Amino acid sequence: MKFDNDEIKKIAHLARININKNEADKVGEKLEGILGLIDQMTQVNTDGIEPMAHALDITQPLREDKVTEVDIRKKSLKLSNETHQSLFIVPRVIE
Amino acid sequence: MINLSLKELSEGLKQKKFSSVELTQFFLNRLDLHNSSINAFITIDKDKSLAMAKHSDEIIKEGNQDYLTGIPIAQKDIFCAEGWKTSCGSKMLDNFIAPYDSTVISKFNAVGAVNLGKTNMDEFAMGSSNETSFYGNVKNPWDIKTVPGGSSGGSAAAVAGRLAPAATATDTGGSIRQPASLCGLTGLKPTYGLVSRYGMIAFASSLDQAGPMCHTAEDCAAMMNVMSGHDPKDSTSIQRAKENYLTGISDPIKGLKIGVPREFFSEGLDPEVEKIIEGGINEYKKLGAEIVEISLPNNHLSIPVYYVIAPAEASSNLSRYDGVRYGYRTKEYDDLMEMYCKTREEGFGEEVKRRIMIGTYVLSAGYYDAYYLKAQKIRRLISEDFKKAFENCDVILGPSAPSVAFPIGEKKEDPLKMYMQDVYTISTNLAGLPGLSMPAGLMNELPVGIQLIGNYFSEAKLLNIANIFQMNTDWHNLSPEEFK
Secondary structure, three states, rough: OOOOOHHHHHHHHHOOOOHHHHHHHHHHHHHHHHHHHHHHHHHOOOOOOOOOOOOOOOOOOOOOOOOOOOOOOOHHHHHHOOEOOEEEOOOOOOO | OOOHHHHHHHHHHHHOOOOOOOOOHHHHHHHHHHHHHHOEHHHHHHHHHHHHHHHHHHHHHHHOOOOOOEEEEEEEOOEOOOEEEEEOOOHHHHHOOOOOOOOHHHHHHOEEEEEEEEEEOOOOHOOOOOOOOOOOOOOOOEEEOEEEOOOOOOHHHHOOOOOOOOOEEOOOOOOOOHHHHHHEEEEEEEEOOOOOOOOOOOOOOOOEEEEEEHHHHHHHHHHHHHOOOOOOOOOOOOOOOOOOOOOOOOOOOEEEEEEEEHHHHHHHHHHHHHHHHHHHHHHHHOOOOOOEEOOOOOOHHHHHHHHHHHHHHHHHHHHHHHOOOOOOOOOOOOOHHHHHHHHHHHHOOHHHHHHHHHHHHHHHHOOOHHHHHHHHHHHHHHHHHHHEEEEEEEEEEEEEEOOOEEEEEOOOOOOOHHHHOOOHHHHHHHHHHOOEEEEEEOOOEEEEEEEEEEEEEOOHHHHHHHHHHHHOOHHOOOHHHHOO
16 A cells, blocks of 8 residues: 555545644655555455454443533533633634 | 552551551652653542541551452552542543442442542553543653553553552453563453453453553452452353462462464564563473463454454444434534434544444444354354464463564554554453463563463462462563663
């Protein structure tokens, strides 16, 4: 697997990580190395094998539809960079 | 006081030989003296710790003392603790004061244990050397030019350097067992789902599991008695009766069938480490165990599979760090997209960004089947290998890591070399099984760990098997010269 700069930029954009021009080559090289390691998987025949998503076969438990969480709104809002009343402020999205 | 077991500390408190305030102050003094040389802690808050100790002394006075009441425990900085900075080793969370307690922290609080401070770790638990932390690398007390292992390197260094009697840690691909091995400690990664993940900052949710890091198996058992148990706040927490891990800890192990996987003794394993593991096997023979050869034919695939599954889960889990609600936010931006992308560029370290990008790639359109689905299928094969192995043995024994502690900087620029550190530990996480590492010898004055892997929910048996070894050997009592 070989990444050119456009592909690295595309992945970085999907991951919402800014990446500058000088870094792209170095990042690409490291990612290629890791994908080379991952490619060992292609040698394995996995026909008919059920994918394993989780370590234990468990189903999601159900519980009563009751509020159990304590209210930490005030404490949580204090952690934000910018708030207004009970809202988080971000740059304008809709003109 | 620095060499007392948790049991001895507990008895000392009961017999009023010392108070919790005195004990906590003693370890805080040790931190003053030694933490700057090994960088094991990110946050130390003496006032908070001493206030907790004062409260613990009240509990003891009232006659309600539990095993860990009044004992200072170092907490990995991955566990949210209300009012404490909880950074996960990242610049992204450098300003994050946890607004609530993780279940693990609540459980320690409930028995009146003292929070001694938050330990250093690889950023978001991604690393095997503690060199990816925003707060600088941790040094191994056995030789401060070497790494303590990772990601729970701060917890390991704190206990190995006698800066804390015991610590909590987490293990996604070996992050308890590998540092335990490199620092000469006993560390247990429990069966997936046994310890609640609520309030434990997520890396790869289908693999993450918390456990104790201590000097002995007996101390680990006492910690597990507090940490384990069903939690309705974690939907992957297992509903089963709570065990007492101390009850059968000294039961005889005569007739125990130990499986040794031949794949764990192939290329990549340091021959000197191999000799020490062989020595451990011989010790178990002397103790009446039977050794059988077993095979885990797909173990070599565990690293490729892990580096698909863990980054895929991480890319999703870490998408929450966007600068909007909490954590770091970049200073200058014109629009929302720029705010996201610059925040994540500046807030995450290199290894974390690398893994997020790998995860993003393997989950992206057109690649899902070739990578993610394929990895999940091989995960099944790896898990089936263990099932077959446990038809012929009670427990599996091998090395915890391929080498002893390596020099700081040696593998930092080569992720592939670094990833090989977890070649014996990752398969256990993929299968969800419990694994333990304990000290079994020294190579060039550096500790070597033996790994024991058990069947699902066999933690009590693993701790028993390790305890019997420790009743007959002395490796777990050794401590690094400068920290005696």
